[in-house]
Amino acid sequence: MSSSRGEAMKQMIVHCEPKLTQMALLEEGKLVEFAAERSQNHSLVGSFYKGRVVNVLPGMQAAFVDIGHKKNAFLYVDDVLHPNLEKQPKEKPAIESLLRVGQEVIVQVMKEPLGNKGPRVTTHYSLPGRWAVYMPNADYVAVSKKVTKEQERSRLKMLGEEIRQGGEGVILRTVSEDEQPEAIAGDLDLLRNQWNLIRKRAESSAAPALLHRDLSIVQRFIRDVFDPHHDELKIDGAKEAKEAELFLEEITHGSHLPVSVYQGHEHIFKAYGVQEQLERDFSRKVILESGGSIVWDQTEALTVVDVNTGKYTGGENLEDTVTRTNLQAAEEIARLIRLKDVGGIIIVDFIDMEQEQHRQEVVDRLEVGMSKDRTKSHVVGWTKLGLLELTRKKVRDDTSMLFTKPCDQCDGTGRINLIGIH
Structure with a gap:
């Protein structure tokens, strides 16, 4: 598979405990995704x-x-x-x-x-593979919007039409860009066989019955975001590392970098700078590099983000200072929404800007940041009160909810953070 898309090299850092697996995704050393899964609470989505x-x-x-x-x-x-x-x-x-x-x-x-x-x-129904998503009854072919070259989009669309059968549907994923037709067709064959197994189990099972469970979080991240030829995968459990290695063998036919088993004395999250970033990024108040800040508040219905200039006074004038702070905040908010896996309605109270051009620059910066997110999101626009409204598909509880508990001092209006090492 070609990696000529200009993407940052990634590291997957995985911490394993008997009843809990935590996975951090770093891009050029910066934390961009975090997920955790308890053994007794395997994700239902996709099953x-x-x-x-x-x-x-x-x-x-x-x-x-x-x-x-x-x-x-x-x-x-x-x-x-x-x-x-x-x-x-x-x-x-x-x-x-x-x-x-x-x-x-x-x-x-x-x-x-x-x-x-x-x-x-x-x-x-949909079954995601490495390069394609198989939809047994959808009867159409689509190509990921992130594949932008028109010639490549046409090639993938034609390939999808060639390899699908009857009323099947196929989505060619972003990573299928520049990929060999044989690999994509082989991926689709595996998914088609998986669907046939699901149907056979349904015929012989009495309802209610589980027919197929989606992959573990480590396998999902390997399948969806990991470049097996360039990215690093480090796991602090020998058994889990072996399982990841076997999964990589299956989806790459042996063409991948080896999985590293971490054997250091220090906790793996500390050794790779994950813990420090977790504690910073999952705080209610996050300080920006400029000295400005963003404050997160979550309700049952929506998430509210407030942007403040804080100590930053570095612009040529007030409008310049405000715009620079808002642009930096927009970039950070996009990353943190993805990292925290925030879903539903999100309202951002940026600092007031007078010029429409600056307001559009902030929206553009936010949209560029959110385009890196695999979960569907939409920047709705500015409200009459000058707040920026956006939505993001809610599939699971926000990641932070797995590691917080209600505060017994304020009757649940606040939460105690337990994320990372505990």
Whole structure:
């Protein structure tokens, strides 16, 4: 695979405990993603279940499906219709014409249980591989928007049409850029075989039943963001390192850098500067290099970010000082949203700027930063009150929630940070 895309060299630093795995992703030494997974709480997103419809709600155009968990899964009418919009009826049908109580259906989890809500599921199935995403019933070919060269987009689109069968759908991922057709076709074959196994298990299983579980966090990050020819992977567990090595063998056919087993006496997060960055970046107040600051506050409905000039007075005039602070804050906010895995509505209170040109520069800087994020996001724009509104797809609880607990001194209005080494 070519690495001529100008991407920064990455390091995956993995800390393993008997019941917890923590993974930090560094780009040129800077922390950009952090994820953790407890062994008893394996992520549900991406997993397939054979479920049974237990309730159909015409007023909500939705159904509840028993997939074997404490809370029933939520299945909205849009997630029952054909995954290709062009093949959907012009008039949206009633949910009761599509599903009935007692009906068994294969569903895939698209959103974790959050708060009092059960998982959200869909029948728009997708199986991500290294170079492609396989959608057994979607009947279209798409190319990642991050592949910008028109000639390469055309090549990948034509290749997708050649290798898909019948009504299958294929998305060519960003890493498929400049990749050999044989590798992409082989990836799709593996995913197609995986889907056939899921269907066979469904035929022989009684609902509710787990049919397929998505990969572990380490395997997901290797599959989605790791360049096996240039990036480094360091793990402080010999068993986990061996498993990662075998997974790399499977997806690269032996063409990759070896996995390093960390054997230092110091904690791996301290040795690679991860712990210091975690403590800084997951604080409520983050100091910018210029001396300005950004303050994070989270509610159940949204996240609010406040930008302050702080000690920074380095511009030629007030407007210049404010704009420089806001531009630096925009870059940092984009990184921290990705790092903290913040989802839902996000409101940013930048320092007031008088010139429209400067306001647009701040939006552009934020959009460039968020374009590096694999999770779908959208900068909505400025509100009438001068706040910048954006949204980011919420798939799981924010990472920080796994490592905080309610403060017993303020009845839960604050949280005690436990992230990193403990």
